Amino acid sequence: MYDLIGDIHGHAQPLMALLEKLDYRQQDGVYQHPERKVIFLGDFVDRGPQIREVLEIVRPMVQTGVALAVMGNHELNTLAFHLPHPDRPGEYVRQHTPKNEKQCQQTLQQLSDSQLADALDWFRTLPMWLDLDGLRAVHACWDPVEIDHLQQAFAGESQLTDRLIQAACLPEGELFHPVEVVLKGKEMALPEGIQFADKDGNVRTKTRMRWYLSPEGHTYGSYAMTDPIACDLPLPASIAAKARPYEATEKPVFVGHYWLKKDTPQLLSSNVACLDYSVAKGGFLCAYRWSGEQVLGDANFVVAT
Ligand SMILES: [Mn+2]
CATH class of the missing domain: 3.60.21.10 (Metallo-dependent phosphatases)
Known part of the structure; x- marks a missing residue:
């Protein structure tokens, strides 16, 4: 064990x-x-x-x-x-x-x-x-x-x-x-105009997704792994298609x-x-x-x- x-x-x-x-x-x-x-x-x-x-x-x-x-x-x-x-x-x-x-x-x-x-x-x-x-x-x-x-x-x-x-x-x-x-996780591009600073202060326009969850019913904000993404737009089909829920x-x-x-x-x-x-x-x-x-x-x- x-x-x-x-x-x-x-x-x-x-x-x-x-x-x-x-x-x-x-x-x-x-x-x-x-x-x-x-x-x-x-x-x-x-x-x-x-x-x-x-x-x-x-x-x-x-x-x-x-x-x-x-x-x-x-x-x-x-x-x-x-x-x-x-x-x-x-x-x-x-x-x-x-x-x-x-x-x-x-x-x-x-x-x-x-x-x-x-x-x-x-x-x-x-x-x-x-x-x-x-x-x-x-x-x-x-x-x-x-x-x-x-x-x-x-x-x-x-x-x-x-x-x-x-x-x-x-x-x-x-x-x-x-x-x-x-080795780094799956990322999704954020909608135009949405960005955030990561833990090292770098500006990011992509965020890691909760790859293990089904994307169904999720927004950008709720499907982001850890970054606080202030965006309640639903995930587009192009991102949902990349998901392989565990x-x-x-x-x-x-x-x-x-x-x-x-x-x-x-x-x-x-x-x-x-x-x-x-x-x-x-x-x-x-x-x-x-x-x-x-x-x-x-x-x-x-x-x-
Ligand atoms: Mn690491």
Whole structure:
């Protein structure tokens, strides 16, 4: 059985507190539990003060089989930020713009060159999703069509090659859209004139949608994942057509990524749980203790105190 843990972003203290609370104990320097395993939902790096320490906790757990992990968009970004552009000498697959540099600034400051090289090697081995007996894990969105597309593209590769990172991260790459959906969530364009500032102050004209819900009867405002969209216009057919609601009969799926802000964790639906409660923005680190149930329960969230 599994304990799922959301976005950590360089916060080792809350991570250790959460593992202790879940009864994991260090043996030979690796946190472990006699009967359970952790599934980490990605976004280990960037933002927080103890990125190296987080990697030193998580990576040995994964490498000794005490834990599984999926890739977050921040791990993929870090890979693409350091991969030279295939056609433009001196440039990188993820452009070195001030915004992108700022996003990975903490990671680059806190890791030595060899630690970074080690981390990048490990990131390449992280799967983008896990489809296990009885549950699924993915950083942002379970979309069977996009996942199927990626599955075919990744076939035969045991890790992310340069070619796959290019295909996933160059805007013209053939995997750019599927990877964006799976690792960053599905977005919808807002009507003309509607915009908002995101958590980093960037002006946005698109917002993430509640991909797991049927769009029927929803407005832009009610179908937006977390952004406060002041728009009660009904969703147009073009957006509704992009939705692939996650049926209640599907295996439970666990995601991170959405920077939820609440005092107490809450399920997104009976079989969809988000475990990102903004530890890097004044929130808390969150786990879900899963014991095989199809219908998830709010009582199974565990929070580091
Ligand atoms: Mn994320």
